[in-house]
Amino acid sequence: MEPRALKGIVNLPEGERYGVIAEGMQLLVQHVRALSLSSEILRKASQETSAAVLDAFAREEASKVLILLDMARHGWREHENIGRLIANFSNHIGRGVYIEASSMNPGTFSELQRFVQNLLPSHFLDGPNDIDWIFRNRIESEREEALYVDYIKDEDGHRWISPDHKRPGYPGRYQNVETVFAMDNLGLLSELGMQKTSDAWADTQNYSDLGWPDNRSRNHEVLKKLWEASAFKGDTSESDFSFVLERWTFPMGTLNLRKKPVKTRELDLERTSQSQSEDYR
Numbered sequence: 001m002e003p004r005a006l007k008g009i010v011n012l013p014e015g016e017r018y019g020v021i022a023e024g025m026q027l028l029v030q031h032v033r034a035l036s037l038s039s040e041i042l043r044k045a046s047q048e049t050s051a052a053v054l055d056a057f058a059r060e061e062a063s064k065v066l067i068l069l070d071m072a073r074h075g076w077r078e079h080e081n082i083g084r085l086i087a088n089f090s091n092h093i094g095r096g097v098y099i100e101a102s103s104m105n106p107g108t109f110s111e112l113q114r115f116v117q118n119l120l121p122s123h124f125l126d127g128p129n130d131i132d133w134i135f136r137n138r139i140e141s142e143r144e145e146a147l148y149v150d151y152i153k154d155e156d157g158h159r160w161i162s163p164d165h166k167r168p169g170y171p172g173r174y175q176n177v178e179t180v181f182a183m184d185n186l187g188l189l190s191e192l193g194m195q196k197t198s199d200a201w202a203d204t205q206n207y208s209d210l211g212w213p214d215n216r217s218r219n220h221e222v223l224k225k226l227w228e229a230s231a232f233k234g235d236t237s238e239s240d241f242s243f244v245l246e247r248w249t250f251p252m253g254t255l256n257l258r259k260k261p262v263k264t265r266e267l268d269l270e271r272t273s274q275s276q277s278e279d280y281r
Contacts, residue, residue, distance in 0.1 A: 004090045007083075014076055018194040021068050025189040028068075029180055032061045036177060049163045055174070056146045062180040063098035064089055065189065066248075072197040073204075073251040081253035093120065094257040096139030101249050102176035109210040109250045116252070120260045123267055131271045134264050179247045182240035186223060187231030196225040207254050219245050 009017055035058040042051040067089050074081040088094030097119055106112040119139055125131045133155055135141070144150065149162045180189075187193050200218045204210075223244060226232060 006086050006089050009071075009086075010076075010079075010082060017076070018072065018198075019191045021071065022189065022191040022194055025065050025068055028061050028065050029184045029189055032058050032065075032177060032180060035061065052146050052163065056143060058177055059099045059174050060092075060095045062174075062177045063095040063102075065180045065183070066098050066102070066176060067095070069183070069188070069194070069197060070251045070253050072194040073201040074253040075198055075202060078253075084256065085253045088252075088257050091258065092143060093137070093139055093259045096143065097257045098252070099174065099176050100139070101252065102174070102179055102247050104249070105212070105246070106249065107212050109207050109215075112250050112252075113208075113255060116255055116257065120257065121262045122259050123262045123264050125267050125271055131274050134267050134271075137259055140259070175243075175247050179243045182243035183248075185233050185236045185240045186244060187226045187229075187233065188222065188244070190231065192229060192231055193222070193226060196222050196229075199225070201251065207251065210250060215248075215250050216245055219248050 009020065012020060035054045039051040039054040039058065042048075042054065067085050070085050071082060074085070076082065088098070097116055100119060101112060101116065104112070104115060106115065120137075122137050123134055124137075125133070126135055127133045145161055146163055149160065151158065151160050183189055183193075188197065200221045223241065
């Protein structure tokens with residue numbers, strides 16, 4: 001058996017791919033619903049740390065649904081785009097970018113691209129003066145700190161960290177989870193949903209020129225076609241339409257979402273240089 005074998009999708013006849021992907025999306029949304037329900041039960045029992053672990057897994061599984069839907073939006077013409085999406089499906093950083101992107105409202109694809117680039121460095125400078133401390137990749141660190149006890153080293157020395165130490169306030173379900181639930185209610189996570197999505201994006205040539213109205217109009221076109229095909233489920237609501245129209249962001253198959261290595265020594269030199277410039281002023 002070979003795990004993480006999504007690349008095998010491209011070896012199927014093109015007419016069979018959406019059906020196989022839709023089967024996976026249904027399994028994913030069922031898993032996300034089960035994780036979310038268990039998280040709510042734990043939270044009601046004041047088991048916040050355990051609930052946060054399930055929330056983290058629910059967000060990642062929901063992001064995999066959005067990645068699979070991006071295959072339909074990009075189609076099968078550009079093999080590089082599909083290759084990047086397949087890599088994102090099994091990559092913590094790639095999935096994390098999809099989680100983060102669901103919470104923003106970019107005006108243009110270029111704005112989304114700039115936002116994404118800031119999420120990829122392996123290390124970065126931040127703090128009250130933007131250069132105070134060196135941090136590791138935020139997506140990676142937040143994920144691991146929510147899941148694991150670890151002995152870490154930072155600029156203050158060595159110390160233990162634990163998910164129990166964080167105990168963040170519960171923000172409610174994350175945007176990508178709600179969006180995926182809405183998509184399921186509206187029939188998007190089906191073979192028909194993928195085909196209608198593919199049709200709506202078939203004429204797209206240059207993603208960098210897209211503005212949010214372009215993205216929203218395509219989302220609306222997909223929903224219109226699914227409504228005409230009576231694909232909506234009986235428990236749809238107005239908020240389902242809102243999530244799909246306003247939170248289903250631009251396709252990201254053209255973007256490289258792999259972590260970018262940055263040497264801490266280089267950041268230390270940058271920090272020293274900027275500090276000296278500030279002192280001189």
